[in-house]
Every structure is written in C-alpha cells, then in structure tokens.
Amino acid sequence: MIESTGSQVSPSVLEPWRRTAAASVGLYFHFIRLAFLKFLAYRLRYYTGVVSYTIFVSGHYYLYTALFASRIADSGDATIGGLSLDEMITYVAISWIGRSFYFNNIARDLMRMITEGEIAMQLIKPFHVQTVMMFEAVGESAFRLIMFTLPIMVVIVPLFHIGRPPESILYLWTFISFCLALVIYSQINFLLGCLAFNMKNIQGVLRAKMVSMDFLTGVVVPFTFFPEWFQRAVEWLPFQGISYIPVTIYLGKRPGEELYAALLLQVAWAVGLFIAGRLVWRISVRHVVVQGG
C-alpha cells in the first residue's frame, strides 16, 4: 500500500500535541468560572456559615475582654504577647474573615475521588489534576469572597468595632497575602489528599488536620502567646503563611522591608509546595488502583 504524502498523517501515528500558553490560561480560567458556578448552586449552605463564624468571633471577643481586664487588674499591663485588646480582637476577626476566604476541602475531595474511583475520569483527560484542582479552589474562593467573606465582614466589622490597618495600602497587601495563603492552603490540602493513594481512608488524618491546622496557622491564637521554641518552630513551617502573616500585615506589625520579606516567604512556600505536589502526584499515580468496574 502506498502511504499518502503531504499533510495527511499516517493512520498508525498519533501526532504530537501541546496546549499553547494562551489556551492554558483560557482553560484554567474556565475552571475558575465553573467552580464559581458550582458553588453558586449550593449557596444556601453558606448562610449558616455567617452565623457560626460570628459566634466564633464573639466567643473570642468575650474571652479576650475578660482576659485583658484581669491582666490589667493584676499587673497594670494592657498587652498580652505584644498585642493590645483592640489589636487582639482585630487579630481574631481578620483571621476568621480570612479563613472564610481561603478555606477549601481539596484533601477530602481528592480522597473521595481516589476511594470512589472517580480519579479514573480525571486521568483520561489531557490536563494536570493538581493544577485543575488549584484553579477550582480559586473559583471556590472567588465565590466565598462574595457570598461568604463579604457578608461576614458586614456583620463582624461594625459589631466588634474592628480597627482599620495603620495605612490604607495595607488593605491591598493583606488581600494579596490572603490570596497567597489560598495557594499554600490548597497545596497542603492536595499533598494530604495524595496520602489516600496509599492509605485509602484518610478520614483520621483529615480530622487531625482540621484541628492542628487552625493552631499552626495562627487562626485560633496568635503565635506570640506560645513559648519561644514553638514560635521558632512555626517560622520553619508553611502554615504561618496561611493566616499569621496576612493578619500581622493587616495589623501593621511588619513595617518596611519586613512586609516584602513576609510576602516573598509566602511566594516561596506556594511555589515549593506546588512543585512538591507535582512530584508526589507523579509518584502516587503509578500506584493507582481503581476500585470497581
């Protein structure tokens, strides 16, 4: 048989293909949009969240008010761990407002995909699952920003007289810092989710994560409350980039160069964790066992 020449490709060869950079941007933007739409369909779920976050913050509000009052009565010192009562309340409020934005459940979603075999449907598509999940997380956070974070701010900020940052520009830096927090948070979640390739059920790990993350990120209590060694240790971990860094930026605790150093540290963790996620994924996928079928 005579092979046809010219533009016609041989029937027994699959021609090489690569997505252009522009097409990649378009595709990933599309994932952001779809995730946004998906969460919009379940928006009712988030109205109760506004109530529970407000309860969290008010709990802390009364706790710290009492704590600072007794501190002043005892020693005349109006600060704990370098924070005044007003700063403390702001710290707690901004932490929870931030958490309402960057939060996602990638680890649980990935575990379900693996244990229920849905991962197969992802592996037959020409994209990186990790990148797709990250952009879906961005879409989720965009949804959260509008439908969850803003309503919470509207309730909490006037209710507890939350202070402004010392300079207005810090609003912008805080937001950027929380965006980086979103990347770090999603990549830590992704790495945890990858554990399901070997362990199958990682419910226990996820529960432990839920509790320890809020401590390690500084959402529950500022690091300055903890002993020296703990503060030293968390400096070497990525978790501070999720909450402690953005909140201290908001409070103006990072003057001048320190601000940029903190943001750069977040960028470094975001990139590092993303690369780690890519490597772990590549190794894990070889061990895929698809259930059923």
Next chain:
Amino acid sequence: MEPLIKVRNLTKDYRLIKKREGVTGGLVDLIRPRKELLRAVEKVSFDIPAGEMVGYIGANGAGKSTTIKMLTGILTPTAGTVTVGGLVPWKQRLQYTRHIGVVFGQRTQLWWDLAVVESFRLLKKIYEVDDATYDRQMKLFDDLLEVGQYLHQPVRKLSLGQRMRCDLAAALLHRPRVLFLDEPTIGLDVLAKENVRIFLREICEREGVTVILTTHDLGDIEQLCKRVIIIDKGRVHFDGELDNLRRRVGRRVRMTVELRDSATSGELAAITAGLPVTWDEVQGLRHHAEFNRVEVPGAEVIKRLVNECHVLDLHMAEQGIDEVVREIYRQSGREAS
C-alpha cells in the same frame, strides 16, 4: 501497515492485603500484613490496526477493565508494553489523552452539578476544539443522539439512557482517533441500547475511529464488531473473527415450552427427532430444550412443536456471554491437554 495499537505481554498484578481472623490475627496484621499478589492480566498481546472495531469480552473479573485502564493510561502495568500510535499511554498521558475518547458505563465524565452544555464547553477548551468543529459535532450529536433537548439540564437529573448519550457525545466531541468503551450499554433498556449501537456504528464508520469495546452483552458485539478478543482469568483465550467464534461455539439457545396437556420429554424428543435438540428429562407441562441455532433454525423446532401439540407459551433465551466464555475456555483447555 503498522498497527495503531500494539500490546505485548501486558501484565498487571494487584497487591492485596489478606486479613487474618480474630483479634490476635488483627494484631498480627498490624505488624506483618500478609500480602498476596493477584494477577489480573497475564501476558496479553494483540495488535489493532487503525479503523477496526474490536470487542473485548470476558466474564466478571476476567481482566477486561484492567486491560482497558492500562490502555487508557489510568493504570501502570506490572510488565509488558503498550504503544498506541507511538505513544505510551501511562507515560505520555497529556499527549496521549488528547487523542482518545473514553466511556465507562458505570461512571460519567460530565460535571455532575452543572448543565450538560457546560461540560461540553469545558471539553471544547480542554481539547482545543475550534468553533467550526464544535458546532459541526454538536449538530451531529443532536441529529444522531438527540442530545439537544438535554443540554440545559443538570447532569444529575438525567436518566441513565440520557446520560449515556451525553457521555458518548462528550467522548467524541474532540474527534478522537481511538475510542474506548467499557460496558457502554450496561443498565440500559432495549431501546436505549439499540440507539447507542446505531450511533456507534454510524459515527465510527464516518470518522474512521478505532474502537475497543468491552461488554457483557453479546448483542453489542454482534452488531458492532467483526473481531473479538475473549479474555478469561487474565489470559487471551480467543482472538479472531466473530464468525469464527460462532462456528466454534455456535449460538446455543435454551427454549422453555409451556404445554396445555402433560407430556414426557421422550414424547417431545420424538417430535423433534432428526434435529439436534436435547430435552431436559422431565414430565409435566413445562419443558426445557437446548439446541444450536447454527445447526437448527429456531423456526423449524417451533413449527414441529406447534403442529404436534398444544403449545401455550414459548420462550427462547440466547446463551449469555459467560457461557460463551466458558465454552471457549473449556475448548482451549481441551486443546491444551
């Protein structure tokens, strides 16, 4: 000409952890889990030239799906090689998956919470399908599968048959070169099955797609594939033309007859004397017979029965895939010994 799909000595082991019994057993398992290897696919080899439709059949747990999952790049084999058009599925996943379409009957690739059309728009982006091709393909799917009417419904609200049609369309939107179908008609009713088959025949002829189809349903194979590969316990037991298979196994049917008046199987055997029909040894109103349609036309058997006795009801069941496989397995065992 070079075959498009080349499979050589493909082998897949699963590692299972075998649990011991009792409390002490459980504790021992914690320290030293007993691992066992299960060979799901063993040294499977075949070639498929471009444009061919091949039925890949076998009983449950025979290794069909495992093979498909290796061919689609989902699973990494323990040993052996696969190349499809020069690409290794599990190594060059990103490049390779651009050229394939996959339908798993038990799962959907559509985004569950969104309207069907959103999934198609996303797939358009994923595969970089240009507008003209997209419009043409969507029109084709609407003509052949009538998917147009479901486009704005969320996937979770579709029936299984509707969802399957949308899934087929989704797998073919980017005009893949190779199409993998894993039980595409599972759970569908007769009409829906027929629709799916007609569509597949039409589109594959039109686009020259190479198809590998696994199924439980011999009807799928008969209507779609010229060539079949039968796998059992991870090994290939038959690879050849469907006609060839039929000659070897035939088309055995089991007939159930309900009579008005009681009769013995001997009497019925006398009626079908001269025909290779075997009757179960019973006496009464209900009788069972087996014969091979290739040897005896069903109509001949029925005609004789109806002429000789009062038949109330009659039912014929085609031999299932499991029995065909068993038959092939029995035969290849006989050859080996």
